[in-house]
Amino acid sequence: MIVAVASGKGGTGKTSVAVNMALSVGKLQFLDCDVEEPNANLLLHSTINKTEPVYVLVPAVDEGLCDLCGKCAEFCQYNAIFVAAQKLTFFSELCHSCGGCTIVCPKNAISEERHRIGVLKYGSVGDLEVVYGELDVGKPMAVPVISEVKEQIRSDRNVIIDSPPGTSCPVIEAVTGSDFCILVTEPTPFGLHDLKITIQVLENMGIPFGVVVNRSGIGDKETYDYCKKKDISILLEIPYQRRIAELYSKGIPFTLQMPEWKRKFQKLFEDIRKLAHK
Amino acid sequence: MKQLTILSGKGGTGKTTITASLAVLTEKAVVADCDVDAPDLHMLLHPEIIKTEEFAGVKLAVVDKEKCTKCGLCREKCRFHAITEDIEVQPISCEGCAVCVIICPVDAISLVERVSGHAYISKTENGFMIHAMLSPGEANSGKLVTLVRQNAKKTAEEQHADFVIIDGPPGIGCPVISSVTGVDAGLVITEPTMSGIHDLERALQLLNYFKVKPFVCINMFDINQENTNRIENFCKESEIEFVGRIPFNPVVTKAMVNGETIVKYAPESDVAGEIARMSKKLLSALNNGSG
Numbered sequence: 001m002i003v004a005v006a007s008g009k010g011g012t013g014k015t016s017v018a019v020n021m022a023l024s025v026g027k028l029q030f031l032d033c034d035v036e037e038p039n040a041n042l043l044l045h046s047t048i049n050k051t052e053p054v055y056v057l058v059p060a061v062d063e064g065l066c067d068l069c070g071k072c073a074e075f076c077q078y079n080a081i082f083v084a085a086q087k088l089t090f091f092s093e094l095c096h097s098c099g100g101c102t103i104v105c106p107k108n109a110i111s112e113e114r115h116r117i118g119v120l121k122y123g124s125v126g127d128l129e130v131v132y133g134e135l136d137v138g139k140p141m142a143v144p145v146i147s148e149v150k151e152q153i154r155s156d157r158n159v160i161i162d163s164p165p166g167t168s169c170p171v172i173e174a175v176t177g178s179d180f181c182i183l184v185t186e187p188t189p190f191g192l193h194d195l196k197i198t199i200q201v202l203e204n205m206g207i208p209f210g211v212v213v214n215r216s217g218i219g220d221k222e223t224y225d226y227c228k229k230k231d232i233s234i235l236l237e238i239p240y241q242r243r244i245a246e247l248y249s250k251g252i253p254f255t256l257q258m259p260e261w262k263r264k265f266q267k268l269f270e271d272i273r274k275l276a277h278k
Numbered sequence: 279m280k281q282l283t284i285l286s287g288k289g290g291t292g293k294t295t296i297t298a299s300l301a302v303l304t305e306k307a308v309v310a311d312c313d314v315d316a317p318d319l320h321m322l323l324h325p326e327i328i329k330t331e332e333f334a335g336v337k338l339a340v341v342d343k344e345k346c347t348k349c350g351l352c353r354e355k356c357r358f359h360a361i362t363e364d365i366e367v368q369p370i371s372c373e374g375c376a377v378c379v380i381i382c383p384v385d386a387i388s389l390v391e392r393v394s395g396h397a398y399i400s401k402t403e404n405g406f407m408i409h410a411m412l413s414p415g416e417a418n419s420g421k422l423v424t425l426v427r428q429n430a431k432k433t434a435e436e437q438h439a440d441f442v443i444i445d446g447p448p449g450i451g452c453p454v455i456s457s458v459t460g461v462d463a464g465l466v467i468t469e470p471t472m473s474g475i476h477d478l479e480r481a482l483q484l485l486n487y488f489k490v491k492p493f494v495c496i497n498m499f500d501i502n503q504e505n506t507n508r509i510e511n512f513c514k515e516s517e518i519e520f521v522g523r524i525p526f527n528p529v530v531t532k533a534m535v536n537g538e539t540i541v542k543y544a545p546e547s548d549v550a551g552e553i554a555r556m557s558k559k560l561l562s563a564l565n566n567g568s569g
Binding site for chain 2: 007008009010011012015034036037039042043075077078093096097098099100103104135137138139140141142164165166167168169170171172188189190193194197198200201204205218219220242245246248249250251
């Protein structure tokens with residue numbers, strides 16, 4: 001079973017829920033797909049035993065063959081190629097690696113080369129296998145790094161995916177193919193607003209989901225009313241407690257110090273299994 | 279005119295709460311919400327929309343079923359796995375690159391415009407607010423952020439505003455890059471947690487990469503005094519201007535629930551006081567051209 005943990009609004013506790021659930025359930029693969037800010041390992045403390053660069057393909061122009069006809073620039077939907085009278089200029093940060101320029105070039109002057117945009121890190125802690133991606137600073141495209149992390153999914157294990165915040169393409173990439181998605185929210189107007197947008201995304205994608213309310217006790221009742229009205233299950237509530245916040249700040253998953261929570265996260269996983277029919 | 283972007287790396291550190299307060303405290307400012315896929319600033323500033331513009335992001339491939347022979351070449355060449363076995367285009371995966379258009383031997387595929395969101399120019403009690411909403415699940419948020427930035431700059435020029443205050447998205451990827459390129463300064467809001475520190479470092483590297491002057495503020499500093507000290511020492515050693523230390527106070531959430539900025543809802547609170555002090559420091563630093 002593949003379970004993604006997403007949120008819409010950032011900082012609602014995705015990583016905390018994903019990590020505490022993984023540690024409580026055990027024997028699974030943990031993928032951190034928040035490649036812009038991969039923070040799960042700051043809580044998991046897995047030992048990294050392998051690091052691999054992530055590349056995308058970008059055009060490489062043979063200046064001897066190029067006659068500056070401009071067909072590639074005209075074709076490129078992302079304005080990543082600019083052809084002036086004397087020179088072809090390429091902007092790797094705008095390139096989507098579609099490969100179209102190599103096809104349209106009448107002189108076969110364009111081939112492709114690898115361009116590094118991030119790294120993949122592999123580690124383990126206890127019986128958990130950990131993989132996470134890290135986008136290089138200054139590189140805009142998170143999606144190819146996320147996609148590379150997801151290539152590592154093992155079909156013989158349960159998988160937990162820590163998704164990035166937001167509701168746009170990196171989130172789609174992270175949650176695609178999941179059997180179930182946990183939406184972590186906080187019961188505040190911001191949390192609810194962004195939760196509603198994320199629910200639209202998941203409904204469009206046809207992925208079953210449920211809500212975990214983090215920091216319950218703060219904010220208002222609107223989130224609960226909304227879930228009730230929409231018949232969305234609230235799978236778990238984690239109260240706002242200074243102790244939990246302090247443990248998080250030190251990089252300690254709270255289930256390790258508050259073992260009564262281990263059972264609750266195990267039950268959460270079992271409930272999801274039923275909801276996902278797995 | 280000076281432009282300041284509020285960013286954080288890690289989500290949920292208080293960017294929007296602080297941006298809204300800075301907008302209220304700053305005279306002659308235009309405020310922009312560049313978190314276009316999960317915008318929240320409007321819930322505190324209550325903008326009245328005066329102009330709406332459709333945003334056409336990436337185009338979408340459309341297959342003419344009459345012409346299509348289902349040869350499968352498009353499916354083979356599409357690197358975004360956007361074409362199904364039945365030669366149907368999945369809009370959620372299509373990036374509008376046009377490879378399928380040029381590869382189709384019977385010219386059955388074309389690109390069409392699609393509306394990926396809306397951009398707004400609005401008025402609030404305090405002046406103009408520029409914002410947008412990406413349709414759920416759409417790509418190209420960076421391009422919509424660029425549109426918001428252009429609208430903000432133009433509005434600021436027309437209104438003779440002194441400042442553009444920009445609420446950035448979390449992360450360091452494309453929409454964040456679009457939010458920080460060409461601004462005079464970036465204010466990184468962090469929290470004293472291991473994740474906050476890790477993401478602060480990446481946000482500072484990003485600002486350095488794009489040659490943007492950094493400022494740092496710690497929100498909820500009293501959650502972990504030791505980490506707060508670490509961050510402040512790090513700023514001192516790296517010669518980064520540290521501008522604010524905001525305490526944890528549940529009144530911030532109460533203000534949010536009431537749809538108000540903390541500086542208006544609880545002007546006497548410790549949080550409002552610290553944001554006001556920080557605002558003065560920032561504006562004078564920007565005016566002195568250190569941006």
